[in-house]
Amino acid sequence: AQSVTQLDSQVPVFEEAPVELRCNYSSSVSVYLFWYVQYPNQGLQLLLKYLSGSTLVESINGFEAEFNKSQTSFHLRKPSVHISDTAEYFCAVSGDTGFQKLVFGTGTRLLVSP
Amino acid sequence: DADVTQTPRNRITKTGKRIMLECSQTKGHDRMYWYRQDPGLGLRLIYYSFDVKDINKGEISDGYSVSRQAQAKFSLSLESAIPNQTALYFCASGQGDAGELFFGEGSRLTVL
Numbered sequence: 001a002q003s004v005t006q007l008d009s010q011v012p013v014f015e016e017a018p019v020e021l022r023c024n025y026s027s028s029v030s031v032y033l034f035w036y037v038q039y040p041n042q043g044l045q046l047l048l049k050y051l052s053g054s055t056l057v058e059s060i061n062g063f064e065a066e067f068n069k070s071q072t073s074f075h076l077r078k079p080s081v082h083i084s085d086t087a088e089y090f091c092a093v094s095g096d097t098g099f100q101k102l103v104f105g106t107g108t109r110l111l112v113s114p
Numbered sequence: 115d116a117d118v119t120q121t122p123r124n125r126i127t128k129t130g131k132r133i134m135l136e137c138s139q140t141k142g143h144d145r146m147y148w149y150r151q152d153p154g155l156g157l158r159l160i161y162y163s164f165d166v167k168d169i170n171k172g173e174i175s176d177g178y179s180v181s182r183q184a185q186a187k188f189s190l191s192l193e194s195a196i197p198n199q200t201a202l203y204f205c206a207s208g209q210g211d212a213g214e215l216f217f218g219e220g221s222r223l224t225v226l
Contacts, residue, residue: 043118049214
């Protein structure tokens with residue numbers, strides 16, 4: 001069975017500073033990895049995903065994540081955050097038997113202040 | 115309009131009452147899911163369905179039941195609500211090999 005660990009429950013950061021949200025996974029099979037974002041009072045939205053190919057994946061709003069198989073990690077990074085990035089971020093994993101079941105981490109709340 | 119719609123958005127009820135949360139999606143997806151979100155615990159899967167005739171238990175299905183009335187509709191029931199079922203419930207749909215789930219805006223349930 002797969003599992004996901006997000007060690008940081010909350011990450012405070014100043015606007016325009018870089019940020020890294022950590023995600024480690026555990027799986028006995030090949031995995032597919034996802035980051036979802038939840039803005040206040042909204043549902044979750046897909047931010048980016050790793051299915052295969054290049055281990056570095058990017059989102060349209062400047063976030064990127066790198067799949068590291070040897071370290072079983074999929075950390076999310078942004079070189080310069082904005083106030084509007086304040087949200088909760090969830091890492092998720094599914095196995096290569098299909099995309100049918102996502103297992104989510106406990107989430108990391110990113111707090112961006114001026 | 116939202117692709118995945120949940121009703122009600124907010125509900126306060128009493129212990130022992132029967133509650134139904136409804137979900138409908140307009141994306142034509144085969145797969146539908148119910149998750150529960152609790153602070154510090156992330157999202158946990160309650161039930162999922164791959165098509166109208168296929169219902170599967172997730173990791174925390176005790177105390178819940180579901181019905182897939184049509185491809186587009188998937189409802190979650192609490193036959194006898196208890197306070198520790200107070201949570202934010204999310205419905206989601208998905209299909210194909212993209213791995214993306216589309217979430218509703220959530221139904222906040224409070225059981226007194």
